[in-house]
Amino acid sequence: xxxxxxxxxxxxxxxxxxxxxxxxxxxxxxxxxxxxxxxxxxxxxxxxxxxxxxxxxxxxxxxxxxxxxxxxxxxx
Numbered sequence: 732x733x734x735x736x737x738x739x740x741x742x743x744x745x746x747x748x749x750x751x752x753x754x755x756x757x758x759x760x761x762x763x764x765x766x767x768x769x770x771x772x773x774x775x776x777x778x779x780x781x782x783x784x785x786x787x788x789x790x791x792x793x794x795x796x797x798x799x800x801x802x803x804x805x806x807x
Contacts, residue, residue, distance in 0.1 A: 741749075753760050786792040801807055 749760055749763060753763055783792065787794055
């Protein structure tokens with residue numbers, strides 16, 4: 732997998748903590764940030780799921796049964 736460099740701004744206290752963890756674990760800032768972002772994806776997935784459930788409840792999203800999808804795709 733290729734990597735791409737990005738620039739971010741981060742609070743100095745948070746950066747200090749990040750550097751302390753990186754030093755203690757003998758890991759790079761990049762490694763720890765990648766792991767943190769990857770772990771946070773689970774939270775983001777849950778937030779998106781909650782948003783979509785709310786959209787369905789509010790009637791803003793149309794819901795189809797499996798049978799309707801199969802019929803539409805000609806999979807009967």
